Amino acid sequence: xxxxxxxxxxxxxxxxxxxxxxxxxxxxxxxxxxxxxxxxxxxxxxxxxxxxxxxxxxxxxxxxxxxxxxxxxxxxxxxxxxxxxxxxxxxxxxxxxxxxxxxxxxxxxxxxxxxxxxxxxxxxxxxxxxxxxxxxxxxxxxxxxxxxxxxxxxxxxxxxxxxxxxxxxxxxxxxxxxxxxxxxxxxxxxxxxxxxxxxxxxxxxxxxxxxxxxxxxxxxxxxxxxxxxxxxxxxxxxxxxxxxxxxxxxxxxxxxxxxxxxxxxxxxxxxxxxxxxxxxxxxxxxxxxxxxxxxxxxxxxxxxxxxxxxxxxxxxxxxxxxxxxxxxxxxxxxxxxxxxxxxxx
Amino acid sequence: xxxxxxxxxxxxxxxxxxxxxxxxxxxxxxxxxxxxxxxxxxxxxxxxxxxxxxxxxxxxxxxxxxxxxxxxxxxxxxxxxxxxxxxxxxxxxxxxxxxxxxxxxxxxxxxxxxxxxxxxxxxxxxxxxxxxxxxxxxxxxxxxxxxxxxxxxxxxxxxxxxxxxxxxxxxxxxxxxxxxxxxxxxxxxxxxxxxxxxxxxxxxxxxxxxxxxxxxxxxxxxxxxxxxxxxxxxxxxxxxxxxxxxxxxxxxxxxxxxxxxxxxxx
Numbered sequence: 128x129x130x131x132x133x134x135x136x137x138x139x140x141x142x143x144x145x146x147x148x149x150x151x152x153x154x155x156x157x158x159x160x161x162x163x164x165x166x167x168x169x170x171x172x173x174x175x176x177x178x179x180x181x182x183x184x185x186x187x188x189x190x191x192x193x194x195x196x197x198x199x200x201x202x203x204x205x206x207x208x209x210x211x212x213x214x215x216x217x218x219x220x221x222x223x224x225x226x227x228x229x230x231x232x233x234x235x236x237x238x239x240x241x242x243x244x245x246x247x248x249x250x251x252x253x254x255x256x257x258x259x260x261x262x263x264x265x266x267x268x269x270x271x272x273x274x275x276x277x278x279x280x281x282x283x284x285x286x287x288x289x290x291x292x293x294x295x296x297x298x299x300x301x302x303x304x305x306x307x308x309x310x311x312x313x314x315x316x317x318x319x320x321x322x323x324x325x326x327x328x329x330x331x332x333x334x335x336x337x338x339x340x341x342x343x344x345x346x347x348x349x350x351x352x353x354x355x356x357x358x359x360x361x362x363x364x365x366x367x368x369x370x371x372x373x374x375x376x377x378x379x380x381x382x383x384x385x386x387x388x389x390x391x392x393x394x395x396x397x398x399x400x401x402x403x404x405x406x407x408x409x410x411x412x413x414x415x416x417x418x419x420x421x422x423x424x425x426x427x428x429x430x431x432x433x434x435x436x437x438x439x440x441x442x443x444x445x446x447x448x449x450x451x452x453x454x455x456x457x458x459x460x461x462x463x464x465x466x467x468x469x470x471x472x
Numbered sequence: 473x474x475x476x477x478x479x480x481x482x483x484x485x486x487x488x489x490x491x492x493x494x495x496x497x498x499x500x501x502x503x504x505x506x507x508x509x510x511x512x513x514x515x516x517x518x519x520x521x522x523x524x525x526x527x528x529x530x531x532x533x534x535x536x537x538x539x540x541x542x543x544x545x546x547x548x549x550x551x552x553x554x555x556x557x558x559x560x561x562x563x564x565x566x567x568x569x570x571x572x573x574x575x576x577x578x579x580x581x582x583x584x585x586x587x588x589x590x591x592x593x594x595x596x597x598x599x600x601x602x603x604x605x606x607x608x609x610x611x612x613x614x615x616x617x618x619x620x621x622x623x624x625x626x627x628x629x630x631x632x633x634x635x636x637x638x639x640x641x642x643x644x645x646x647x648x649x650x651x652x653x654x655x656x657x658x659x660x661x662x663x664x665x666x667x668x669x670x671x672x673x674x675x676x677x678x679x680x681x682x683x684x685x686x687x688x689x690x691x692x693x694x695x696x697x698x699x700x701x702x703x704x705x706x707x708x709x710x711x712x713x714x715x716x717x718x719x720x721x722x723x724x725x726x727x728x729x730x731x732x733x734x735x736x737x738x
Binding site for chain 1: 629631632634635636637638639640641642645649650653654
């Protein structure tokens, strides 16, 4: 039995179905990311786990206990909001100590645990400051400390990085992940940022229209997305409408326009989509002939758009110094067979 | 980005400001004249009418006004907070109607309210009663405290309450430790507006005031119907000075804009 289980969770607001039957099992100590575009139901799922909204149907079981009758203040869950939601009239130490105070923990132990947790998030010197005197990154660390100090059974992160600037976001991703590993707390993070989810989580669950479209280890989900939606949402991809025309030795034969190629995946004969990740494509002596329409320099990479017989393809090549292929140049695009993956439209 | 005003705009602003200030200037000037009639322009100046205030019955009337305004503003605030929480935080049938009902005194002319209250109080035997006067004022100032309480509640970050709740706080602890401190600036602004509104109220009060409950505006109104001397002008001037001092103190301590805009802490 998993540590946290959702069974057929449904959340309706009048005629709007925000969450439409989510089943989920999270193991103790696991870091799971709920990933999806806005309105896919990921935040609502998180709020239902925290207890702020009452599910229309379904069950939430945490540590073997059904949460239906348990109010948020009795669930022992730590939560970090997108806005951080720090108490503006309390100092950093008072913010962090709030949960301990509510648990009637003695002053001496409280002081010690506040100090420990502030040390964990590297904020010891700022204990006496007020939230508005802190930078965005510091505020977020206070919010994290406030959630962790109560030693919750479960840590919920609701878009924790989206109000930070790009540079800080990258630092905080690594920092939060390290802290999570260190205290080994079961964590669910909601995000719309696929890079964040892939980098931080042990498993990602991609949500679409109130359901989980795909769940698995980041690498597996990325490589084998299953559906066109997931492959497009996770990273960049070239999605090409195709027809499955035959199969042999575990491979599919698909026809894209007038071109027939081999692909991997499972699909019945007939219409399907083929996903070609741009970073798996390369230029070679032989392959699909094409013309470079544009070559965009992105620092670490070159981003090409190539007109070919199966449509326009995005190609990403690492910048290895030296010459790149110029716009208007004739090329041959090649890829390993397993890079062409049949997905469901 | 600031743009400089053109000459026409400047002239307009100058005239507008003069239009607002001119009556006040005249009142202040009259207050310093020695004659027992209104004489402007004058050549002689005197503090005679300020000295006269102390011996007059305007002083008790002033304290009655302060008492009524404090009482009405405080009662209205205490009633407003739960009402604002109910209408801002919960969804229930009749929520909109209730909100509109609480604000409806704004739409009832004070004259109508005065006549109605006079009749009502006579009927239930509450004439010349301080509590009854305060309750009448509560009706008038309630929309002000309620509006600012509502603005403060809807302006605050809801997630702060949720965060406190999930940290183990009961609903009451959430209110006392998080919600209330965060909306206090808005509540203080509402209380202040209510106090001013009540202190200033004449139209309704003149109907229900009796010898024991004569507020300052009512007393001034009565006085000016019988006398034409600068007494009322000197009282007005004293009130203007008092208001300026209060505003200066509050600006120093708190920031008036923050108070009257009804914003919570950012």
